[in-house]
Amino acid sequence: MEPGADIAGNAPTKNERLLRFVAEIAELTTPEKIHWVDGSEEEHRQLTDELVEAGTLTRLTSPDFPNSFAAFSDPADVARVESRTFICSEQERDAGFTNNWCEPSEMRETLQGVFDGCMRGRTMYVIPFVMGHLDAEDPKFGVEITDSAYVVASMRIMARIGTDVLKKIDELGAFFVPAVHSVGAPLAPGQQDVPWPCNDEKYIVHFPETREIWSYGSGYGGNALLGKKCYALRIASVMARDEGWLAEHMLILKLTSPQGKSYYISGAFPSACGKTNLALIDPTLEGWTAETLGDDITWIRPGKEGEFRVVNPEAGYFGVAPGTGWHTNANAMRAIAKGNSIFTNCALTDDGGVWWEGMTPETPEHLVDWRGQDWTPDSEAPAAHPNARFCTPIDQTDMLAEEYFAPDGVKLDAILFGGRRKTTVPLVTESRDWNHGIFFGATLSSATTAAAEGAVGQVRRDPMAMLPFIGYDAGDYLNHWVRVSGEAEADKLPKIFLVNWFRRNRDGGFAWPGFAENSRVLKWVVERIEGTAEAQETPIGFTPTPEALDTTGLDITEADLHDALKVDGQEWAEELADIENWFARFGDSLPDSIVAELDELRRRVKTSTA
Numbered sequence: 225m226e227p228g229a230d231i232a233g234n235a236p237t238k239n240e241r242l243l244r245f246v247a248e249i250a251e252l253t254t255p256e257k258i259h260w261v262d263g264s265e266e267e268h269r270q271l272t273d274e275l276v277e278a279g280t281l282t283r284l285t286s287p288d289f290p291n292s293f294a295a296f297s298d299p300a301d302v303a304r305v306e307s308r309t310f311i312c313s314e315q316e317r318d319a320g321f322t323n324n325w326c327e328p329s330e331m332r333e334t335l336q337g338v339f340d341g342c343m344r345g346r347t348m349y350v351i352p353f354v355m356g357h358l359d360a361e362d363p364k365f366g367v368e369i370t371d372s373a374y375v376v377a378s379m380r381i382m383a384r385i386g387t388d389v390l391k392k393i394d395e396l397g398a399f400f401v402p403a404v405h406s407v408g409a410p411l412a413p414g415q416q417d418v419p420w421p422c423n424d425e426k427y428i429v430h431f432p433e434t435r436e437i438w439s440y441g442s443g444y445g446g447n448a449l450l451g452k453k454c455y456a457l458r459i460a461s462v463m464a465r466d467e468g469w470l471a472e473h474m475l476i477l478k479l480t481s482p483q484g485k486s487y488y489i490s491g492a493f494p495s496a497c498g499k500t501n502l503a504l505i506d507p508t509l510e511g512w513t514a515e516t517l518g519d520d521i522t523w524i525r526p527g528k529e530g531e532f533r534v535v536n537p538e539a540g541y542f543g544v545a546p547g548t549g550w551h552t553n554a555n556a557m558r559a560i561a562k563g564n565s566i567f568t569n570c571a572l573t574d575d576g577g578v579w580w581e582g583m584t585p586e587t588p589e590h591l592v593d594w595r596g597q598d599w600t601p602d603s604e605a606p607a608a609h610p611n612a613r614f615c616t617p618i619d620q621t622d623m624l625a626e627e628y629f630a631p632d633g634v635k636l637d638a639i640l641f642g643g644r645r646k647t648t649v650p651l652v653t654e655s656r657d658w659n660h661g662i663f664f665g666a667t668l669s670s671a672t673t674a675a676a677e678g679a680v681g682q683v684r685r686d687p688m689a690m691l692p693f694i695g696y697d698a699g700d701y702l703n704h705w706v707r708v709s710g711e712a713e714a715d716k717l718p719k720i721f722l723v724n725w726f727r728r729n730r731d732g733g734f735a736w737p738g739f740a741e742n743s744r745v746l747k748w749v750v751e752r753i754e755g756t757a758e759a760q761e762t763p764i765g766f767t768p769t770p771e772a773l774d775t776t777g778l779d780i781t782e783a784d785l786h787d788a789l790k791v792d793g794q795e796w797a798e799e800l801a802d803i804e805n806w807f808a809r810f811g812d813s814l815p816d817s818i819v820a821e822l823d824e825l826r827r828r829v830k831t832s833t834a
Contacts, residue, residue, distance in 0.1 A: 231243055231246050231247040231250060231258065234258065234260075235260060236260055236262075236387070236390060237390055237393075237394055238394070239393060239394050239397075241400075242367060242400070245367065245369075245402050246258070246350055246369065249339075249348070249369050249404055250348060252339050252340060253339055253341065253342050253343035253344075253348065253371070253406060254341050254343060254344050255343035255344070255346055255347060255371060256343075256344070256345055256346060256347060257347050257348070258347070258348045258349075258350065259347050259348070259349050259350070260350045260390075261349055261350060261352070261376055261386055262386045262387045263380060263384075263385045263386020263387060263388070263389075264386065264387075268377065268380060271373045271376055271377055272293060272377055274373060275293070275373050275374060275377065276293070278417060278419060279419035280295060280373070280374055280419045280420060281293040281294065281295050281374070281377075281566070282295075282296075282572065284567075284576055284578065285575075285576030286573065286575050286576040286577030288561060288577050289560075289561075289563055289565065289567075289576075289578060290563030290564070291563045291564050292563050292564065292565045292566070292567065292578075293377075293565075293566050293567070294566075294567045294568075294570060294572060294578050295374060295420075295566060295567070295568045295569075296420065296569060296594055296595070296596065297420050297422075297443065297444050297568060297569055298418075298420045298422050298443075300422070300424065301422040301442050301444045301447075302444060302569060302611055303444065303445065303611045304428075304445060304446045304447060304453070304692070305426050305428060305442060305447060306692050307324070308324075308426040308427055308428055308441075309323075309324060309428040309430075309692070310324045310325065310326050310331060310427065310428065310429045310430065311323040311324065311325055311430050311432060311458070311695060311696070312325065312326050312327070312328045312331045312429060312430065312431050312432075313325065313328075313431075313432050313433065314328060314433055317697065318432070318696055318697055318700075319696065319697065320694070320696065320697030320698045320699065320700070320701075320813070321697075321698065321809050321810070321811075322692075322694055322698045323694070323695075326429075328431060331427075331429055334427070335427065335429065335438050335440070338408065338425065338427065338440050338441075339404070339406060339438075339440065342371075342406045342409075342410050343371040343406055343410065344410035344412070345410055345411025345413070346371040346410070346411060347371065347373070348370075348371055349369070349370050349371070349372075349373065349375070350367060350368075350369055351367065351368040351369070351370065351375075351376060351385050351386075352366075352367050352385060352386065352387075352389040352390040352393060352400075353365070353367070353368060353379060353383040353384060353385040353389055353451050354366070354383065354384050354389045354392070355383060355451055355455060355456050355460070355538070356535055356536075356537040356631075357384075357535075357631040357632075358384060358388060358389065359631045360631040360632055361631070361632050363392065363396075363398070364401075364455075364460065364463070364537070365389065365393050365398050365400040365401070366400055366401040366402075366403055366450070366451055366455055367393075367400050367401070367403065368403040368404075368450045368451065369402075369403070369404050369405065370405040370406070370448070371405075371406050371407060372405065372407050372421075372443050372448060374443060374566075375405060375443065375448050375449060377566060378449055378566055378615050379449055379451060381539065381540040381564070381565070381566065381615050382449055382451060382452060382538055382539055382540040382542060382615065383451045383538065383539050383540075384539055399435075401435045401436070401437065401459055402435075402436050402437070403436070403437040403438075403439075403450040403451075403454065404438045404439070405438075405439040405440075405448055406439075406441075407421045407422050407441070407443045407448075408421075408422065408423030408426075408440050408441040409421035409422060409423060420443060421443065422441060422442055422443050422444075423440065423441035423442075425440070425441050426440065426441035426447070427439065427441060428442070428447055428454065430454060430458050430695060432459065432462040432695055432696060435459055435462075435463065437450050437454045437455060437459060439454065444568070445542065445568075445611075445613060446542075449542070451538075452521075452538070453692075453693055456471065456521045456523075456537050456538065457471055457472075457473060457690070457695070458694070460523065460537075460695075461690075461693070461694055461695040461696065462695040464523070464704075465696060465700070465701070465704045468526065468708060468711055469523065469524060469525040469526065469708065470524040470525075470704070470705070470708060471521075471523050471524075472490070472492060472521070472522045472524060472688060472690065473492055473520070473521060473522075473688065473689045473690050473693055474490040474492045474521070474522035474639075474689075475490060475491045475493075475499055475500070475502060475503035475516070475518060475519045475522070476488065476489070476490050476516070476517035476518045476522050476534055476536055477489045477490075477491065477502065477503055477505070477514060477516060477517070477746075478514065478515040478516070478517060478625040478627065478634075479507075479512065479513075479514050479743075479746055480512065480513045480514075480515075481511070481512060481747075481750060482510070482511030482512065487637040487638065487750050487753065488517075488534065488627075488635060488636055488637050488638075489636075489637060489638045489639070489640060490522050490524070490534055490636060490638075490639050490640070490718075491639070491641075491642060491723075492640070492641050492642070492665065492668070492688050492689040493640075493641075493643070494643060494668070494670045494686045494689045494691075495544075496670070497643055497644045497670060497689075497725075497726075498725050498738065498739075498742070499519065499520075499642075499689075500519045500520075500543055500544075500548070500553065500556065501552065501739060502640075502642075502742060503516050503518065503519035504516055504519065504553055504555035504556050504621075504623065505739075505740055505742065505743060506554070506555065506623075506740050506743075507740065507743030507746070508740045508741055508743055508744070508778075509743050509744060509747055509774060509776070512743055512746075512747060514623065514743070514746075515623050516555070516621060516625060516628075517534075517535075517536050517624075517625050517627060517628045517634070518536030518538060518618065519541060519543070520536075520538065520541075520542070521536060521537055521538055522535070523535050523536075523633075524636060524708075525632075525633070526708070526711035527632075527635065527712075530712050530716045531635045531636070531713070531716045532635070532636040532712055532717065532718055533632060533633040533634060533635055533636065534633045534634060534636045535630075535631075535632065535633035535634075536618075538618065539617065539618055539619075540615060540616060540617050540618050541556070541559070541614065541615070541616045541617075541618060542614075542615050543556065543613060543614050543616070544611060544612070544613060545567065545570055545580040545583070545612040545613055545614050546580045546581045546582050546606070546610055547581070547582040548580075548582065548614070549583045549584060550583070550584060551585060552582065555621065555622065555623050556614075557583075558621075558622050559616050559617075559618075559620040559621045559622070560614055560616050560620075562620040563620075564617055564620065565614055565616040565617075566614075566615040567612070567613070567614050567615070568612060568613045568615070569594040569608060569611070569613065570594060570608045570609075570612045570614075571591040571592060571593050571594060571599060571607035571608050572591060572592040573588055573591060574588070574591075579591055579607065579608070580607065580608035580612050581606055581607065591607045593605065593606075593607045593608070594607070594608055594609045594612060636718045637718055637719070637753055638718050638719045638720070638721060638749055638750075638753060639661065639665075639718050639719075639720045639721070640721050640722075640723050641661075641665045641668045641688065641689075641720070641721070641722050641723070642668075642722070642723040642724065642725065643669045643670040643686070643724060644670040644671055644724070644725075644726045645669065645670065645671055645683075645724050645726060645727065646671060646726065646727065646728045647727070647728065647792075647795055648792070648795040648796065648798075648799050649669075649722065649724040649727065650724065650727065650762075650767050650788065650789050650790060651723065651724060651725070651736050651745060651768075651788040651789055652721055652724075652745045652748065652749070652767065652768060653721065653722045653723075653762070653764055653766065653767050653791075654719060654720075654721050654749075654752055654759060654765055654766040655721065655722070655765050655766075656765060658709050658714075658717050658720065659706065659709075659817045659818075659820075659821060660720075660765065660821055661719075661720025662702060662705045662706060662720075662815075662817070662818065662821075663821035663822070663825075664720055664721075664722040665687060665688040665720070666687050666702050666807075666818055667685065667687075667806065668685065668686050668687060668688060668689060668722075669683045669684060669685050670683070670684055670686060671683050671684075683802055685806045687702065688701075697813055698810060698813070699810040699811065699812075699813025699814045699815070700813055702810075702814070702815050703813070703815045706815050706817050719752060719753055721749055721752075722764075722765070723742075723745060725738040725742060726738070727787065727788050728787070729783065729784050729787040729788075730783065730787055735784045735787040735788035736780070736784070736788045737778070737779075737780065741778060744773055744774050744775065744778070745773070747774055748768050748773055748774075751772075752766075757772050758771065758772040762791040762832075763791060763793065763829045763831070763832045764796065764825065764828075767789050767791060768789060770782070770785050770786065770789065773785070773789075793829055793832040793833035794833060796825075796829045797829055797830075797833060800822075800825065800826055800829060803822065803825075804822070807819075807822065
C-alpha cells in the first residue's frame with residue numbers, strides 16, 4: 225500500500241479517530257494491503273488456510289483435535305520478554321522499581337525507527353476487540369493493528385472481535401486502546417517468507433497516560449496478543465487506578481455447597497503454584513460442586529450495593545500445555561478435546577494430533593518435537609517446549625459457570641493469595657481484616673525450584689502475583705488497593721486468605737495432597753465466610769484447628785496435618801527480615817497501613833517467641 229492511500233474509502237466505519245489511527249500506522253509501516261477483521265467463520269477459514277499454505281500452521285487430522293492447528297515458533301521467540309517490556313510513563317517515578325522505564329519521547333523516536341516500513345510486503349490487519357462483554361455497563365475496547373494472521377486467529381479465540389465490536393465502538397463513540405503490533409520482518413519484492421517471521425530486536429511498550437501499546441519483533445503469546453497481559457493487566461491496571469477499580473492476575477471460581485448456596489472466589493497465584501488447576505477443580509467432598517469463570521485475569525469493580533463484583537474479560541484460555549493432562553486437569557482436557565484450538569510449540573503425533581509432557585500417563589513411542597525433529601522417549605530434550613501453549617475457547621468448558629456471561633459480573637466473596645513455600649507459610653490463613661489481607665498480597669512469595677534460575681529455595685516476592693504486570697509504581701498499586709476498599713461497605717468486602725499447597729512435612733515430603741483435595745480448604749474458607757468454622761489465632765492470622773478441616777476419607781496422618789498448619793515463630797522471625805528487605809525497595813510509596821501491618825506482625829512474632 226502506498227503511503228497516504230484512501231483508508232476511509234475501504235473502511236467499514238466512519239469513526240474519525242479510528243480512521244486517523246489506521247492511516248497513520250499504514251503510512252508509517254507501508255503494508256501491501258489492509259484488511260479490516262470482521263471475526264466471521266468464513267474469514268477464519270480463509271486466514272487459517274493461508275497460514276497452513278505458508279507453513280505457519282499445521283492442520284491437525286486426528287479426530288481428537290477437531291478444527292485445530294499446531295504452530296511452531298522460531299526457537300528465539302518462545303515466551304514473554306520481560307527484559308524488553310517497558311512502561312513509558314511521563315515520570316520515571318510512576319513506573320516504579322518493578323518495571324523497565326524509558327523516557328516517552330525517546331522511546332517514540334526508537335519505535336518510529338523500527339516500525340518504519342516494517343509491514344512492507346505484508347497485510348495489515350485491523351482487529352476491533354472488547355475486553356469483557358459488549359453489553360457491559362462500561363465496555364473496554366481496543367483496536368489491535370498487526371501484520372500477523374496467526375495473531376488474528378488467536379485473538380478470535382481470546383477476545384470478542386470484529387464487526388459487532390466495531391459497530392458498538394461507533395454507536396457509543398467509545399474510547400479504544402490503540403495497540404500496534406508487528407513481527408518486524410518486512411518482505412522485499414519476491415522475497416520468500418518464513419513460517420514464523422520475527423526479529424531479534426524486540427520491544428513491548430506501554431504508554432500509560434495515553435493508553436497506547438506498541439509491540440515489535442515477537443509473534444508469540446502475550447508479546448503479540450495485545451488484549452491479554454498488555455491491555456487486560458498493564459494498561460487496565462492504570463485505567464483501574466484512575467477509575468476506582470482493580471485489574472488483577474486472578475482466577476474466578478464458583479463453589480456451591482451441598483445446601484445449594486454458591487460462593488465466588490478469586491485467586492492470585494504466581495506461576496507453578498496451581499492456579500489453573502484450582503480454577504478447574506473437581507471437588508472431592510460429597511455434595512460440593514465447582515464451576516469456573518476464568519483462569520487468568522479478573523477485573524474487580526465496586527458494585528451499586530456496596531459489594532465488589534468480578535468479571536473475566538477474556539474469551540479463551542492461553543494455557544501452559546506441559547503438565548496439563550487427563551489425570552491432573554480433566555476439565556481443561558475436555559475443553560481442548562472439543563477442538564477449535566491453536567497449539568503452539570507442542571509435539572506432533574503420528575496420527576495427526578498433538579502431545580506434550582504430562583498430557584497422558586503413557587509417552588508415545590515416536591513424535592515430531594516442537595523443533596521439527598524426530599523424538600522418542602530416549603531423546604534428551606522434551607518433546608514440547610516448556611512454555612508450549614493451548615489457545616482454546618472458554619465456552620467449550622463443561623464446568624463453565626453461567627455467570628461468566630453476566631455482563632457486569634458477580635459478587636466476590638473471597639480472595640486467595642497463594643505461593644509455593646516449603647516452610648513458614650501454613651496451608652491456609654485468614655486475614656484479620658482487609659488491610660491485613662492486602663499485606664498478605666503485598667508479601668506473596670514463592671521459592672525457586674531446581675528447574676528455576678538462582679539458588680534452590682530462594683524466596684521471590686510477587687505482590688498479588690502481579691510483579692510483571694503492574695502498569696505503574698508498585699507502592700502506588702498497593703495504596704490503590706487500600707483506597708478502593710473505601711468504595712465498598714466494610715461488611716461486604718471479600719474475606720482474604722493466604723494459601724500454600726506446597727508446605728513440606730518433617731520428612732521432606734508434601735504435608736498436604738493438594739490438587740482436587742484443595743476443595744477441603746475451600747470448604748473451610750466458605751465456613752469462615754459463614755462464621756461456622758473453628759480457627760486458632762496465630763501471629764500471622766487465623767488458621768484452621770486440625771478438627772476444622774474436613775478430612776473425611778482423606779489419607780493424611782495427624783503429623784502431616786499438624787505440619788501443614790504449623791506456624792513457627794522462629795521461621796517467621798527470619799521471614800520478617802526478608803519482608804523488611806522487600807519493603808525497603810518501595811521507598812516512600814509504601815502505604816502507611818502496610819507499614820503498620822508489618823509493625824503488628826513484628827510485635828506478634830516477638831511475643832510468640834518470647
